[in-house]
Amino acid sequence: MSVPRIRRSRRADHVADTRRALVCAARELFAERGYAATGTEDIVASAHVTRGALYHHFKDKADLFRAVMAECAAEMAERLVAQETARAEQEQGDAWQLLRSGFQSFLDACNDRDFQRIVLVEGPAVLGHSAWDALVEEHGYVLLAEALTEAIAEGNVEPMPVAPLTRMLAALISEASLYIARAEDHDLAREEAGQVLERMLAGLGRAPGVSLGRMESIG
Known part of the structure; x- marks a missing residue:
């Protein structure tokens, strides 16, 4: 050399x-x-x-903050993917089960110090909500859409357009995360958000042994 x-x-x-x-x-x-x-x-x-x-x-302090925020978000995304990959290998669960457990894992992550303060609290205040939306799009939409598509194919979620479903669920998770981060009692907020989220997600699932036509007639 x-x-x-x-x-x-x-x-x-x-x-x-x-x-x-x-x-x-x-x-x-x-x-x-x-x-x-x-x-x-x-x-x-x-x-x-x-x-x-x-x-x-x-360029300035805000530019440095943007780099820090991106690093925190990327690390958390990698951690959650690794957790869910390990869970899938151990439990052999269906896609819908794994997705719901993944959502709960994300809510747990909302009480991680760096992620909570930098990404959830300071990020939107410093860089605007568009910065948070960009992170969700980069790290969440594709994986969420893939999981929902698989869950529908397995028959555990009612067939529906995946694109709007992905956006609406991402918005739901986003609001839950901000609720936890901005609460005075983070642990209580995490528990409450988890209960509400699980109840709402349960409504998307198809009842065992009930056909789509039967569920539409019930509704």
Whole structure:
């Protein structure tokens, strides 16, 4: 390997390390203090970098917050997918069962410190609700639509258009998560939201042994 290439590699590593230090420091401070109470001077001091380094990597504090929020959301999505994959392998449940348990796991995650403060509370306040909508679209819609399609194919959910069903369920889960995050008693809010959500989801399921035509006549 040539000397210039080694230098470029070291420089790239240094740049990546600096950015990582800024994101880690900002994440800790945003989760602990909130966005408004965290100054850029606090972030660079905690990251042990210069203010110039911060503005080399990010346009401003809001841009850094956006990166932190995206990281928290991605980590949570990966964690939940891993949990549900493991549950599917262990329990061999149907798609609808697994989806409902996955929703409850997500509500549990709403009491994770970083996710709750940064993504659910500070995110919409700092970046607007469009930022939250973008995260839901990136990490939730495709997986949710796939699970619903499978549940309908298995006969455990009434046949209906998947696209609007996906959007409406995503909105329901979103509101439940915000309710938990903004409550004074997070644990109680989590329990209440879980009960209401499960009751509403139960209405989507097809009763065992009842045909679609029979259910329509009952309704």
